[in-house]
Amino acid sequence: MMHVLALPLLAVAQISLGVEQPQQPPQPVTGTATIAGTVVNDATGEPIRKAQVSIFGAVGGRPPVAVTDASGAFAFHKLPAGTFTVQSAKDGFDQEREMILGDNQKQVTVVADQNATGIELRLAPMGAISGRLIDEVGDAAPYCQVSAVNADPPQQQRSVSQTDDRGEYRLNNLPAGRYLVYQHCHQTLAAPHPFMERGDPRTPALAWIPGFYGGADAGAGASAINVHEGEEVHGVDFHLKTANAFTVQIAVAPDDPAIDLRRVNVRLVPRDSTLPSITQYGVGRAENGPYRAAGVIAGSYTAIADFQVAERRWHGEAAVEVGDAPPELVRLPLLAAMTITGDVDSGHSDGAAAATEQVRPPGMIALAPLDESIGLPWVQAQVSSDGSFSIPGVVPGRYRLQVNGGSSGVQSVTFGGREVSPQGFDIVQGAGGPLHVVVSQKQVQLQVSVSGLDQGHTGWVFLLPKGSTGGVAGMGPPMVSIQTGTVSVNVPPGEYVVYAVECQQPWPVINNATILRAISDLGKPVEVKDGASASVSVDLISRDTLKQALDKETR
Numbered sequence: 253m254m255h256v257l258a259l260p261l262l263a264v265a266q267i268s269l270g271v272e273q274p275q276q277p278p279q280p281v282t283g284t285a286t287i288a289g290t291v292v293n294d295a296t297g298e299p300i301r302k303a304q305v306s307i308f309g310a311v312g313g314r315p316p317v318a319v320t321d322a323s324g325a326f327a328f329h330k331l332p333a334g335t336f337t338v339q340s341a342k343d344g345f346d347q348e349r350e351m352i353l354g355d356n357q358k359q360v361t362v363v364a365d366q367n368a369t370g371i372e373l374r375l376a377p378m379g380a381i382s383g384r385l386i387d388e389v390g391d392a393a394p395y396c397q398v399s400a401v402n403a404d405p406p407q408q409q410r411s412v413s414q415t416d417d418r419g420e421y422r423l424n425n426l427p428a429g430r431y432l433v434y435q436h437c438h439q440t441l442a443a444p445h446p447f448m449e450r451g452d453p454r455t456p457a458l459a460w461i462p463g464f465y466g467g468a469d470a471g472a473g474a475s476a477i478n479v480h481e482g483e484e485v486h487g488v489d490f491h492l493k494t495a496n497a498f499t500v501q502i503a504v505a506p507d508d509p510a511i512d513l514r515r516v517n518v519r520l521v522p523r524d525s526t527l528p529s530i531t532q533y534g535v536g537r538a539e540n541g542p543y544r545a546a547g548v549i550a551g552s553y554t555a556i557a558d559f560q561v562a563e564r565r566w567h568g569e570a571a572v573e574v575g576d577a578p579p580e581l582v583r584l585p586l587l588a589a590m591t592i593t594g595d596v597d598s599g600h601s602d603g604a605a606a607a608t609e610q611v612r613p614p615g616m617i618a619l620a621p622l623d624e625s626i627g628l629p630w631v632q633a634q635v636s637s638d639g640s641f642s643i644p645g646v647v648p649g650r651y652r653l654q655v656n657g658g659s660s661g662v663q664s665v666t667f668g669g670r671e672v673s674p675q676g677f678d679i680v681q682g683a684g685g686p687l688h689v690v691v692s693q694k695q696v697q698l699q700v701s702v703s704g705l706d707q708g709h710t711g712w713v714f715l716l717p718k719g720s721t722g723g724v725a726g727m728g729p730p731m732v733s734i735q736t737g738t739v740s741v742n743v744p745p746g747e748y749v750v751y752a753v754e755c756q757q758p759w760p761v762i763n764n765a766t767i768l769r770a771i772s773d774l775g776k777p778v779e780v781k782d783g784a785s786a787s788v789s790v791d792l793i794s795r796d797t798l799k800q801a802l803d804k805e806t807r
Contacts, residue, residue, distance in 0.1 A: 283332030285362035289371025290324040291340045294355060295481040299324025300342060300375060309336035335361045338371060345375040346427040346481075349802060352767075353795055354756040359708065377482035382422040383489045385415050385435060392419030393460060393492055396437035399423075399530045403430035403476040405765045409530055428483075428802065429766075430476045434530050435490050436462035440497055440547040459497035459547035462531065465490065495549045498578045502535065502543040502555050506566060506586040513537070516559045516586065520545040520572065523552040542581065550574050557586050560645075565589040567628075567647035587681065592619070592643040594687030596635050596655070617641050617689065619651040622676055630654075648681045655691060661744030664690045695742040696780045702737050702752040704792035711792060712758040713739055718747040718777060731758050745782040749775040754795045761798070770801035 291303040305318045305326040318326040320340075328338075339357035341347065350356040355374040362368050381400055385393035393415060400411045400423040410431065411423040423433070441458040465488055466475030477485055504516055520533040533545040533553075553572040559565070568586040572579065596617065618632035632654075633643040653674040655662055662674045666688045674689075700713050714731035730743045734752065751771065753761055761767050771793050778788040 282330050284365045285331040286329050286367045287338060287360050288327035288369045291320050291373045292324055294374040294376045303340050303342040305340045307336050307338050310334040333363045340373040342375060344378050346378055348427060348760050349376045351757040352755050352760045352798055379426045379479035380422060380424045380484040381477055381488050382486050385419045385490045385492060387492050393437055394419055396435055399434045400426060400431045401527060403432050407527060426479050428479055428481045430478055432474045433465040433477060433488055438534055438547060457497045458494040459549055460492040461495050461549060497547045497549050498574055500545040500548050500572060500579055502582045502584050504557050504584050504586050507588060511559055516557050518543045518557045521554050523554050548574050555582050555584050557584050563644055565645040589645045589647050590684060592646045592687050593685045594641060595639045596689045596691055597639055598693055618654040620654050622650045622652055648679055650676055650678050652676055661692050663692050692744050694782060696745055697785050698741045698743055698780055699787040700739050700750060701789040702734055702792055709754060710756055711752060711754045713752050714758050715743060715748040715750050718749055743780055745780050747779050749777050750788050750790050751775045752790045753793045767801045
């Protein structure tokens with residue numbers, strides 16, 4: 253039986269993989285080899301204590317896991333001869349960077365009785381941003397929400413904090429990169445006023461103006477904060493100003509009287525916001541009364557209501573203008589979502605061609621909302637064997653078409669008899685379709701020759717449509733792993749840019765706008781024509797180039 257022996261102060265643990273185990277699992281293979289090393293901080297070189305180290309290979313059963321000691325050391329003993337992957341991880345270190353660069357893992361080959369020592373695994377530490385919120389007279393602003401979002405698209409919220417009674421906050425667990433910092437103090441402040449009944453929504457109030465660090469309230473012109481590996485950026489302070497604030501009252505009117513208004517989700521979002529999750533106002537409701545958003549300053553907003561039970565969905569929107577006086581009661585209709593029907597065909601123009609060729613329609617069709625300020629979920633449906641589909645739960649908005657479950661590229665789309673782009677089209681209230689999607693299942697083999705790939709290194713080839721930084725319309729980007737200098741990729745006809753990248757996983761690269769911009773000139777364009785094979789030669793984009801692109805995020 254194989255054992256994982258601990259060095260002094262070294263603990264050993266097992267990680268459950270969440271897979272049901274047989275009642276009598278086979279005994280693991282044992283041997284006489286050892287793999288040992290250390291886990292260190294990539295920024296400082298210091299050893300990391302209590303990092304988890306896993307080993308994968310011919311060990312049998314669940315992968316053993318060791319926990320490093322105070323010197324960052326780990327060891328696996330009694331291993332059989334073979335090739336193993338040793339991988340480390342710990343909370344507070346950048347897993348996305350590790351997925352791209354692979355500094356946290358090493359591939360090690362051992363023979364019987366060999367002691368493979370000196371294996372060094374590196375983990376990139378997270379950073380932090382801290383500061384203080386004070387008002388116009390220098391007093392602390394407590395209990396305000398502060399968020400950090402990526403400065404570059406996609407602008408995801410990375411960390412959130414609340415100021416303490418001294419107005420101080422700390423945003424931690426930030427990967428190295430550029431961030432925008434946003435503050436929103438949801439509480440209202442008393443303003444001088446004559447006697448009014450308690451709870452009267454017309455009661456004058458003040459509120460601290462929310463906004464981004466650098467003075468921008470909508471994000472444009474905000475100051476980006478650069479965070480390096482393991483660095484805490486101090487002194488990101490906000491000097492708050494007050495403005496007249498009002499309570500916005502919202503009366504939700506559902507088209508189904510059976511809807512329980514207590515379960516309706518209502519929110520108030522600034523109309524120009526691209527980050528609704530952090531800029532929206534909280535909305536509450538008193539018993540048998542309208543919904544209320546307090547502390548709302550002058551501006552243009554959208555009131556949004558959502559309700560869902562089982563697979564049925566209701567949605568409503570209403571424009572709200574807040575000026576220098578209390579706004580009128582907002583009437584917000586809550587309407588049942590639409591069902592969009594349609595079909596998918598293979599693009600044959602004559603029945604004879606379709607009859608002689610068995611074409612399986614894609615498995616799923618989905619609509620991805622493009623208006624981030626509304627915060628709508630994806631909606632999707634299964635495509636039946638005859639190509640028809642019915643997508644429930646669709647609300648008015650702008651959507652991108654996504655076809656999954658097959659290697660099909662979208663050729664054309666019509667909605668309600670009008671040609672639209674699969675990358676974005678509008679669905680208005682009352683529309684039901686039909687949504688007609690023409691796909692091509694024709695595949696052309698593209699031969700890709702890659703230069704610069706060293707033996708034993710991991711790389712990926714992926715293709716993006718020419719002029720785009722996203723996937724093929726209606727599907728994910730074609731990709732394949734590479735171990736040798738030549739690979740084949742089957743793609744629909746079209747124009748592409750081909751990339752060969754030395755990385756552990758391709759998705760963090762494809763989804764990172766900063767990296768894609770940095771390597772955009774290193775891809776090779778190619779045109780893949782119907783009925784003819786194609787080939788292209790590309791240079792490998794090295795791990796060092798990717799590392800420079802990641803580091804560029806902090807400059």
